[in-house]
Amino acid sequence: MPGTEGKSVQLDKIKGKELEQLFEVILSLDSMEDCYLFFDDLCTVNEMKSMAQRLEVARMLRDKQTYSQIEEETGASTATISRVKRCLNYGNGGYMAALERLDDKKKA
Structure with missing residues (x-):
């Protein structure tokens, strides 16, 4: 690839x-x-909701929100939050790169 x-x-x-x-x-x-x-x-509506939710979970984890805050605000399960956290900590940096681009776009 x-x-x-x-x-x-x-x-x-x-x-x-x-x-x-x-x-x-x-x-x-x-x-x-x-x-x-x-x-x-x-995509189905649920597939889009899941992808959007995971991106928001990644943003909130990056911003040091707690699991309970993330659960309450996004409706994400602790399993989803844990998986996203694992990707943030041990993944390929895709979430962080995307979030940085989003932040840069908001600043512009």
């Missing part, structure tokens, strides 16, 4: 033409409207 040399990436198990194509399409989306249209067709 381009850009992931030497890293333990869970997606290595499923990498291939289809996954590369999916990422290429996501990278080609030009606007928020394009994202809404594409992901509305691609």
Whole structure:
């Protein structure tokens, strides 16, 4: 997978033409409207809720919120919070990179 040399990436198990194509399409989306249209067709409401929830959990963990605060605010289970925390601590840095980009965009 381009850009992931030497890293333990869970997606290595499923990498291939289809996954590369999916990422290429996501990278080609030009606007928020394009994202809404594409992901509305691609994912179920629950899949989108889960992804958005995990990103918010990551933000809250980065900002040193407690598990109980995160549970109360997001409705995430402790299992979900623990999994996100494990990714933040031992993952590939994807959450942190995304959150930093989001922060930079908000500052601009």
